[in-house]
Amino acid sequence: MATEEEKVSTPHLEQLTPESLELLTPPTLTPREEARTWMKIDLRLMPILILLYLSSFLDRANIGLAKLQGLTEELKLTGNKYNIALTVFFIPYCLFEFPSNLVLKKFRPSRWLPGIAVLWGAVMVSMGFVKTYHQLVGARFCLGVAEAGLFPGVIYYLTLWYPRHRLQYRVGLFLGASSLSGAFSGLLAYGIGFMSGTAGKLGWSWIFILEGCGTVVVGVLAFFVMVDFPSTAKFLTPKEKNYLLWVKKYDTTSVGEEEHFEFRHIIMAVTDWQVWVHILLYWSIVGPLYGIALFLPSIIRGFGFSVPISNLLTVPPYAVATIVLLLFAHFADKLKLRWPFVLASQLLCVAGFSINISDASIRVKYFGTFLCAAGAYSGFPGILAWCGGNLAGQYKRSAALAIYIGLGNFAAAASSNLYRTRDAPKYKFGHGIELGFVGMGMAVLPFTVYAYKRINAQREALVKQGEESGGLKYTDEELRRMGDRAPEFRYGI
Template sequence: MTSNTQSLPSKEENASIHGTVLKDNVYRPEVDTSAVNERRLMRRIDLHVIPWLAVLYLLNFLDRGSIGNAKLYRLEQELRINDNQYLLALTVFFFPYAIFEPASNVILRRLRPSIWLSTMMLLWGIVMTMHGVIKNFGGLITVRVLLGLTEAGLYPGIVFYITSWYKRSEMGSRVAVFFSSATVAGAFSGLLAAAIANMDGVGGKSGWEWIFILEGLATILASIASYWIIQDFPDTAKFLSESERVFVVRRLQDDMQFSAGGETLKKRYIWKSLVDWKTWIAMGIYMGFDGPLYAFSLFTPSIINQLGFTATQANLLSVPVYAWGCLMTCVVGFLGDRLGRRYHMNLVLFSIGLVAYIILIASKTPALSYFAVYLAVSAIYPTIPNSVAWVASNVEGSYKRSVTLGMAIGFGNINGAVTANIYRANDRPFYRLGHGIVLAYIAIGFLCSILFAVLLRRENARRDRGERDEVIEGTDNKHANEKNGRYESVNAARIDKGDEWSGFRYTI
């Protein structure tokens, strides 16, 4: 990534001025950070930040998808609902879940993460427990709407939170490690459901009711611990010394995350996200993997079940699928940070997904279909952290990034309302309609990834040619244009414009 400011026509002079700007605008220059060991510090941050986030998301994904496991243990029969009503219950979850996500991220930035994330978790744990006491369709609809509302902010909140701690070249592996807990949840949910189902009849309750009750109680206990375990942003983190806090903020600002030292909320930051083309194309990329994600997580046990296996066998056979998905998610996350070619990795992953669902549509053999499920998990889950890191690294300004991520993730998740309805009972056992719709979603993600890369590369070229140069007072630059803004210094321009600043370079 080039870091020249382009305030002058010469690249060498630009680089020199850029270095001067950084030196003259050091975050808290009175603090000496020379004694800080960067590698040791980042290991401490990893241990304090990532593991607990992975636990929270494991519980989040476990609670969200457990209805798919409970369905195999007479949930529909005992609530006296048909297949269409069950699909409707899955659908209503996604509307509050998607709509509330952008607003939740703005609230998270204004509040302490330890308060906001923990409170959301406590509320959804209570709602999850209430799943175990409902008696009819109306009750099921109510708890699914409330679950969508209370879970809404966790995933985009965690993603934004991680981007506030790490450089752009470090995000992918961290997001992959935390997100891999979703695949662990997929594997663990099958084992857990099979075990809890043995409590059928205990206390006068069915096995599916105990699945919801016990998982909800576990979430409530974890949420209480979260108030003390979750750390806040780098500039206020209590587990860091003053010099370490300053060091972290400075390394983020050196990575062109200029808002790392704190940013005051202004409405125009939110507006800048809404009118940015990157936000809208990112929504298409997220659509390409979130739609398939929910179809896969909600219906994998049912798909395997319809291949000729019993309910318990289907749950158990889903375990190695998710274990493989966990491994691939971590591998791709670390490769993305190491290679830095997130666009090419997206194309490869989406291509694997296309092959997987073509096989699922064409196959009539259980063994081949089960193999295709492995291909599908190899594509869907790893694409998510790679795409998240790619989008987040190309949006600067903490509030703008929070809104962009919230909108992209929210729009991606609203497609869960579609894919929750595509695996219909009358399409058994091969579910070709459902597989075909998922295939279309993956194709959209593939095409949007290409468009995103082409436009980012084109914009970088324009900046290299000086077409985006601002007028900097006291600086002679033949490329400078008033329409790009007038500023008293380069530093003022980069802080005000974020990723629109002429010296910012997008990563491909």
């Protein structure tokens, strides 16, 4: 059944109204009007999306700080119990991402995303009251179910609003919340630590309770400020809406994207080679990212600092990571290039983890954590925007992104088991495996670039040959059905 957006953006010819006829004509905005339009969209969408992801990442990663505030001792998390509690989050988180993305448009982003935020915020609050290891594991599982729809949903949601060469900076702003959450969480945990003993609860309980309450507030706020699709955006003028719909519809092809759902879209997503190659690139960044997100407090604690100081020392690496992330995202969009910035991120990770696996001094190793965080977090928007921008057809993109992110996050599940208690304080095993993740990505990256360039060259030759022989024999409908496999589609590199 067609969504409201599809009905507005693709009217039937026999049902044309003056407004829908305008949507079929090229937009005419001055450069100043275009800039003002994108600014309006940014100001309406990005703040609430950033708050949602800040809350999401804060809630899934704050267990690393809770560990230093008495969690492991009070719940008797001996052996690998702590790592199991980390891992169990990612099992439903990975499995539920795919179905969640398929129902996003059906249930509307402005209801679905805020709704799941309120849900996982309530789960987070409940974690502050757990009394046993098994209760903690159950709560973490429920947290994974509730959070599963946010990340792939927002990435897909952004592709509905922004053309691919404006996408990475917006994805960067959104994902900057994850690195910002690391800095904010460290400061918050430092302050909450002084509440330990209040109402008979240790500091770890208050971390979960207060941060969960904050998430519920953000979710409720999102119900009032989020909008669904460009075609239903009341904050845009008809002229601005026309411009946005036109730019998005003809972003990658001259015939527009296919916008109705068919089961073959899922088949096309599953059988697309680039989805599977990009999963390996995703692993190379997400593995290190979650290694840092979940264990940076423990890594710094291993340098010999006290718990409060360790919490505070997590702040600067995340602050630097946020700056590098935004710089990379800005220049990647400006230059319309992805792979050089992905490579730069991988090299930063290699340098950072190599320093930490070595016998360098504490100061040098602390500097290495800056490189690890900057590399992992700055590479994340690049790989997401690269893959998302090279998928055409709204429902194929939705399915492919859900598969890509869902399977890709198994690297996060693996990373939650790399920094084992018995390897403290140097954690050489964890650092070594993270280097393996990055090395795999660096091996895949040149193949990916070569494959894209080769396919683009082949399509250029095919189009040229068709022009010389009287044109390619495809209708507009056939080209739309082909999506990113159409002869005129060019992969971004």
